[in-house]
Amino acid sequence: AQSVTQLGSHVSVSEGALVLLRCNYSSSVPPYLFWYVQYPNQGLQLLLKYTSAATLVKGINGFEAEFKKSETSFHLTKPSAHMSDAAEYFCAVSENFGNEKLTFGTGTRLTIIP
Amino acid sequence: DVKVTQSSRYLVKRTGEKVFLECVQDMDHENMFWYRQDPGLGLRLIYFSYDVKMKEKGDIPEGYSVSREKKERFSLILESASTNQTSMYLCATRDGTTGELFFGEGSRLTVL
Numbered sequence: 703a704q705s706v707t708q709l710g711s712h713v714s715v716s717e718g719a720l721v722l723l724r725c726n727y728s729s730s731v732p733p734y735l736f737w738y739v740q741y742p743n744q745g746l747q748l749l750l751k752y753t754s755a756a757t758l759v760k761g762i763n764g765f766e767a768e769f770k771k772s773e774t775s776f777h778l779t780k781p782s783a784h785m786s787d788a789a790e791y792f793c794a795v796s797e798n799f800g801n802e803k804l805t806f807g808t809g810t811r812l813t814i815i816p
Numbered sequence: 817d818v819k820v821t822q823s824s825r826y827l828v829k830r831t832g833e834k835v836f837l838e839c840v841q842d843m844d845h846e847n848m849f850w851y852r853q854d855p856g857l858g859l860r861l862i863y864f865s866y867d868v869k870m871k872e873k874g875d876i877p878e879g880y881s882v883s884r885e886k887k888e889r890f891s892l893i894l895e896s897a898s899t900n901q902t903s904m905y906l907c908a909t910r911d912g913t914t915g916e917l918f919f920g921e922g923s924r925l926t927v928l
Contacts, residue, residue, distance in 0.1 A: 809858045
């Protein structure tokens with residue numbers, strides 16, 4: 703069975719500082735991994751995805767994530783936080799690229815301090 | 817652009833009422849999903865569908881049913897609403913080629 707653990711339900715960083723949001727996964731097969739972002743009063747939108755190609759994945763808005771099989775991790779980073787990055791971030795795992803469902807983590811709310 | 821439209825952004829219902837949440841997509845995706853989102857619990861899958869008239873239970877199907885009579889429409893039904901079903905409900909479709917989920921804006925349901 704697949705699962706995702708996001709460490710830290712709330713993260714605060716200063717504007718311009720490094721953003722690091724943690725995600726660890728469990729999967730019985732090589733996983734497909736996703737990061738989604740949810741802005742207030744909106745649905746979720748895809749930030750980036752890992753599909754067994756490059757282990758360092760670049761996404762939208764300057765975010766990137768690195769797949770580390772040995773650590774079963776897929777942490778999300780951004781070198782310099784912007785006020786507009788304030789949102790909730792969800793990590794998700796899937797064992798199949800087609801019909802299989804995605805399993806989501808519990809989310810991390812990112813606050814940016816001016 | 818994929819568009820996933822949920823019929824109601826906000827609903828207030830009373831305990832015992834039957835509730836319909838409608839979701840329509842315009843990209844001809846085969847796979848559609850209903851999640852509920854609660855603080856501290858993330859997104860939990862209620863039901864999903866691979867094709868017309870096909871449905872599969874997710875992780876928390878109790879108290880819910882679904883209907884998919886047409887490919888573009890996936891409805892979530894609460895036969896007898898209860899206060900513990902107060903939540904944000906999110907519909908999504910999945911691109912079978914890229915694996916990406918596309919979400920609607922959500923329906924916030926309050927059951928009094």
